[in-house]
Amino acid sequence: MAEIELRHIDKHFGPVHVIRDVNLTVKDKEFVVFLGPSGCGKTTTLRAIAGLEEIDSGDILLDGRPIQNLRAADRDIAFVFQNYALYPHFTVYENLAFPLRAVGTSRDAVDSTVRSVGRSLGISHLLRARPSALSGGDMQRVAIGRALVRRPKALLLDEPIGSLDAKLREQMRIELKRLHYENGSTSIYVTHDQVEAMSLADRIVVMNDGVLQQVGTPTEVYLHPANLFVAQFIGSPVMNIAAATVSEADGLAQVSLEDANFELPRELLGMLEQKHAAGDLSLGVRPEGVLVSHEARPGYRPAEAHLIQPFGGFDIVDLRVGSRTLRARTSSGYVDKAGDRVFARLDPAQAHFFDTRSGASLDIRLAG
CATH class of the missing domain: 2.40.50.140 (Nucleic acid-binding proteins)
Known part of the structure; x- marks a missing residue:
């Protein structure tokens, strides 16, 4: 089980109030998408859950246990960055193996897990290659694979396919949805792209100026927007x-x-x-x-x-x-x-x- 709960989360960067009294529960095995314009607080909220940003007040709970004071490494949460963040001097195999070796996993277990994840992501034929020889889509698969090898309780993804071209984005959306169902991890995904949000999410969290505007299924936020901001942000062309x-x-x-x-x-x-x-x-x-x-x-x-x-x-x-x-x-x-x-x-x-x-x-x- 991996339920994430945010209770009255607040965060400031100097005088700027980035997250404003955010309350949200992400259910076990749910795929939730944070959607909103640049600067709305969605990435900061994601980083706070991961332990990469400290919050000013409130509680972050994982399976009912407060984790806001734990180090990022102790939260059993994996984070996929927008810029891939791969080790350029490592092969794909070594990039995937690194998180397992860092916690002392046996050699046989490392090999078995890396090859299993490689098959799941369709990159088995690339295990000997280095990142410089990969396409953008393949590098993103490796970045996601490196997060999945640890079998984390929760997977956080910060605009992971935003830099890919339109065709690759469409392919990766399908892959991400498939991987979510296969791995059964609780997933939170950040994007400003409503097409990604509508196609991926079990529920969408629409944010603006640090405030949750509406939380609901893609159908709910599209057909029954809670306010003018949601009505004009969701839908292409706009309402x-x-x-x-x-x-x-x-x-x-x-x-x-x-x-x-x-x-x-x-x-x-x-x-x-x-x-x-x-x-x-x-x-x-x-x-x-x-x-x-x-x-x-x-x-x-x-x-x-x-x-x-x-x-x-x-x-x-x-x-x-x-x-x-x-x-x-x-x-x-x-x-x-x-x-x-x-x-x-x-x-x-x-x-x-x-x-x-x-x-x-x-x-x-x-x-x-």
Whole structure:
């Protein structure tokens, strides 16, 4: 068992408050991803768990035992750095063997473990090579292998594939997920890349300015963002966000985005009243929640295609609706060219409402 718990963690670098009262439990064998922009505190939190940074206050527990005062070497936690940190004068075999030899593991056990990990990572044919002869992906496999040979209770990874090209990153994401399931270790992974987070995580921890913004499964943080920051940070392209006013019109709720008006179910009015949210509203809707039609239909507003971005299996189309621009996701080639006239409406089930001042989601969910 390897459960990691953070209780009221705080950390300053001089006057800068880097980690602000962080509370989190990472379950045994769980793969958790810390996601956020540069400088949000995610790497500092990871290093604090590993013992590479001292915290100012709070507790870090491993299997219920406080470890914040233990040396990094005594925590039974492995750390994979972004820059590989391999010994250039050692072969791959020697790099993998080094952590085992450092704790006095027998020669036969070292050999057996190194070759087993080499097979698991697909680098058995590279054991005699030195790092200078390896590709970036192979070096990252060696770095991960060096962490795995000790069979640590927890594996911490700090943007380990950030410097690889797109194709290698995709391959390594698959490898990392496979290795996690095979080894069953508790894993915490730091990245600023939401694609990595969504594809790897059992749960995502979204951070900003040292504060946990939301903790949830990839589906939860994508479909039900807790606030405006999460709504705009998760998703590519980002969620459409606009200041909105809501009023009653013809027995429906009319949502006005400046001069662009959309109809939503009347029940929205009652939900807003229950939330005491009369003003300072922001509407959020992801591109797939902006529905597009070639023909005029009830509830659809005239729109003009402004920019089309083909992505192979789908297109992202910027639509001019009144004076507003909304980004929509359509099937490939659905809108032929910029300047084409189409019609758009908002999918009620994908409409999010936020308090503009606090940024918090009002947690309003309408039926489609």
